[in-house]
Amino acid sequence: MVVRYVCGAVGVGLMGVGVWLIVRTGTFWDVLVWLVGAIVLHDGVIAPLVLAVGLLVAAVPARGVVRGGLIVAGCLTLVALPVMVRPGVPPNPTALPLDYVRNWLVLLGVVAVGTVGLVVGRRLYQRRRRS
Template structure:
């Protein structure tokens, strides 16, 4: 850890804790709503859907992301690889969540259940993920090329590495 990290090493564990607690709270709210509002969807149906989602995640999404990650090893900067992998993971999860309404045969029992154009909205969300990922890749590439203050000096240039305290 360098002295010029600006406290990022102390902030990350706190942020993870806050996000983890927020996720647990939202899971609790979801479980409570599921148990209280059992008239529209039974816990058994949700359990079957969650089990299916877990199987599809482990059998399709993870191997696909790993294969693409192996293919991305040729990218010159590790940060770029991580950003692309993250974007693929988000896109895969969004697609998996959208598949049940997209693949459901016939018309819904309740016309208000699927009132939106799900294929179009899925494409819009995936486009937004692609744009954000592309921006993050551009930033990671720029940072990896030395566009930030912490880049190392070129050997033999007489320049001290910036972002480090000499000594």
Template sequence: MRSRYALGALGLAMTAWGGLLLVRQPEPWRIALWLAGAVVVHDGFVAPLVMAIAALTAAVGLRPQGAARTALIVAGSLTAIALPPLLRPRGVANTTVLPLDYPRNWLLTMAAIVALTLLYTGTRAALRRAGRRH
């Protein structure tokens, strides 16, 4: 219980620090507007999309659990973050703005998530089987 209060106090302190940094900015309304936009995008787009995907997967009988659910959340979050560079038009005038091969890097990251999830679930299954033998 003490750790919960300590984490709550730490959260409040960090919120106060962030508020102090916000009001010290030359144009704090721009940052506040950006933060409000992030809340609107999350509550108006991301959360309903996640709920729709969950409803669709449940409707077809898929109910990912544990590591699979975690992998889907991580992959979805990374995809949402990567969308702007992934959807940018090709052949931009200034090639130094987004110089990396974002589609390739996104695919490599998704492959790493799948590989690590399979490694984790395979290792857990092997450990469970080994525990049953003894």
């Protein structure tokens, strides 16, 4: 119970620091536009897309493996997306020398092949076990 109150107090304090920084730097409108955009993007695009994919995956016989593959692909996208959509050239070109879009697509392909491999491997194992 004490830990809950301490964590809550730290969270409220950090929110206060964030508000103070926004007011001090004068970026209130920029932050407001970003927050509204994030809400619209999440509620208008991402959430309906995830629900639609979830409905499609529910009909797949090996839905557990497919869900796992989709979760891994989503995590890879969340990690790579900020670097891929960053405008302009990085200040230090040696910091990000790799082609992130190509490598992201390669990793998504590896995840897809691994997912299909798991599904096929499980089916073959089940058939062999039955006979």
